[in-house]
Amino acid sequence: MDKQQAIKIEKLNKNFGKDDSFIEVIKDASCEINKGELVALVAPSGAGKTTLLMMIGCVEDPTSGKIYIGDELIYDNKWLIKDRRKIRREKIGFIFQSHYLIPFLNIIDNITFVPELNGKTKKEARVKAIDLLKYFGIENKEKAMPSQLSGGQNQRAAIARALANEPQIILADEPTAALDMQRSVDVVKMLKKIATEQNVAIVMVTHDERMLPYCDKVMKIKDKKIVIDEKTSL
Numbered sequence: 001m002d003k004q005q006a007i008k009i010e011k012l013n014k015n016f017g018k019d020d021s022f023i024e025v026i027k028d029a030s031c032e033i034n035k036g037e038l039v040a041l042v043a044p045s046g047a048g049k050t051t052l053l054m055m056i057g058c059v060e061d062p063t064s065g066k067i068y069i070g071d072e073l074i075y076d077n078k079w080l081i082k083d084r085r086k087i088r089r090e091k092i093g094f095i096f097q098s099h100y101l102i103p104f105l106n107i108i109d110n111i112t113f114v115p116e117l118n119g120k121t122k123k124e125a126r127v128k129a130i131d132l133l134k135y136f137g138i139e140n141k142e143k144a145m146p147s148q149l150s151g152g153q154n155q156r157a158a159i160a161r162a163l164a165n166e167p168q169i170i171l172a173d174e175p176t177a178a179l180d181m182q183r184s185v186d187v188v189k190m191l192k193k194i195a196t197e198q199n200v201a202i203v204m205v206t207h208d209e210r211m212l213p214y215c216d217k218v219m220k221i222k223d224k225k226i227v228i229d230e231k232t233s234l
């Protein structure tokens with residue numbers, strides 16, 4: 001089967017500030033990520049990992065360059081799509097280091113709320129959410145509040161939420177940073193399984209080299225550019 005493109009960036013640039021506070025974070029960065037791949041994004045603190053993820057996620061404005069989501073060119077020196085929130089809701093799932101479940105909604109409502117925003121009925125959204133909770137082994141936590149779950153359970157719920165909308169792309173910013181080694185491996189293996197089984201492209205920022213063997217590719221930011229190691233040192 002041909003590889004299907006999930007994300008492509010071409011000569012992407014990102015600067016912040018001006019005059020004394022001017023900083024060039026990403027310069028002429030290019031890469032392609034295919035569906036079904038779990039890609040680790042590894043670079044020192046301040047290298048621009050979160051910034052890159054947020055540009056791909058249509059949250060942060062690039063300075064210039066091109067971004068494709070699937071085959072669609074969505075940024076070409078300016079945004080080409082009117083409603084960036086819609087593309088975020090429909091095509092992209094986000095997972096963060098500290099999971100950002102909504103504290104005053106129980107676990108199932110945290111998972112159903114975006115699909116409902118996207119027009120799924122409450123019932124459809126619930127059926128899907130319960131499937132996901134089962135998949136992640138936390139179906140008994142359906143009615144619990146986020147504060148009543150352990151760190152690992154919360155992170156699994158956050159991954160379930162990112163999947164609820166069947167996104168083409170998952171962007172995960174240090175999803176295992178708050179977890180111990182065993183839980184981290186569990187989460188990364190789960191992400192790998194999701195990438196393969198659901199043909200989703202996952203970009204995962206990590207500082208933990210022990211997670212790299214579970215990934216298909218390692219993407220680094222070097223001299224403000226993206227360098228890809230295809231399973232080199234793994």
Ligand SMILES: Nc1ncnc2c1ncn2[C@@H]1O[C@H](COP(=O)(O)OP(=O)(O)OP(=O)(O)O)[C@@H](O)[C@H]1O
Nearest residue numbers: 016017023025043044045046047048049050051052
């Ligand atoms: N809104 C902003 N305004 C100005 N500078 C910013 C802004 N956001 C990020 N930066 C700068 O851009 C650079 C890259 O930041 P970014 O958060 O992308 O790094 P990172 O690789 O995710 O680091 P970490 O591993 O610590 O999370 C840093 O020098 C940061 O100070």
Ligand SMILES: [Mg+2]
Nearest residue numbers: 049050051173
């Ligand atoms: Mg960061």
